[in-house]
């Protein structure tokens with residue numbers, strides 16, 4: 001009797017194991033099928049758009065025109081502010097939007113979307129987008145880091161996302177990292193050295209030379225000068241040259257530095273919220289889509305990143321404007337194929353992907 005019941009238990013366990021294995025095989029297979037369906041839908045939609053708008057074939061020219069327009073907009077609002085035609089806040093908002101376009105161009109350039117066979121033009125565009133967003137590291141260095149992001153998304157090796165706050169539990173530390181990349185790097189260096197293969201503080205820090213270095217020099221000198229002025233009459237006692245330099249720095253604060261703080265803080269907040277960290281097994285689990293109205297102001301300053309970046313994980317070689325054009329139809333397809341939307345529980349839980357949720 002006893003041996004019979006043992007035999008039964010044995011069979012039940014075996015049956016359960018068989019079913020678990022079968023189910024996990026099915027889940028794996030269906031994840032793969034879902035991914036294939038999404039990729040196919042994106043490519044089909046792109047082909048349709050290209051058929052409908054033959055202009056899209058002039059990708060190099062389009063990239064260059066968008067760059068020159070956003071650069072002119074950035075310079076234009078700077079001039080309007082200089083002439084006191086617009087107030088500082090309007091200059092900051094408009095310049096942040098212009099700089100956010102240059103960020104999309106930089107990302108496209110990283111993926112060799114423009115002038116990939118013409119190094120001079122390609123590198124000219126890379127330099128211009130760096131100057132328009134001086135608070136990011138060199139685009140040539142970021143290329144390596146970003147391609148690594150595509151390979152290691154969702155794991156502790158993904159330096160690019162971890163540098164902007166992804167996976168950090170403490171909300172105060174997270175906010176600090178999102179707003180000030182340099183402070184974030186300083187605070188996290190010990191942890192990154194232990195956890196990320198090949199991480200070196202010096203190589204990330206030096207990757208900012210000279211543009212990002214100049215940016216932080218201007219930002220911190222304005223902050224220190226104004227803080228010190230609270231305790232001593234610096235404005236009255238400083239030499240004229242120092243005051244002239246401070247005037248130029250303060251102008252730069254309004255036309256370039258503050259707009260880029262608004263832009264990069266919005267982008268860092270959105271990107272570090274929408275990428276999962278931990279528990280990721282496939283592309284469906286690397287990101288969720290952020291369409292929530294709560295994120296609207298942040299999406300505004302990072303060119304709709306929360307709504308469109310997931311598409312980029314499935315098909316990376318596509319210019320940003322195409323992604324915008326096909327997003328409306330593709331978001332529906334992605335929802336149908338198990339991509340998650342507005343997963344706020346994961347944000348609360350340091351971006352962990354919870355396989356049990358929904």
Ligand SMILES: [Zn+2]
Nearest residue numbers: 153275309313
């Ligand atoms: Zn990503």
Ligand SMILES: [Zn+2]
Nearest residue numbers: 111146312316
């Ligand atoms: Zn990319």
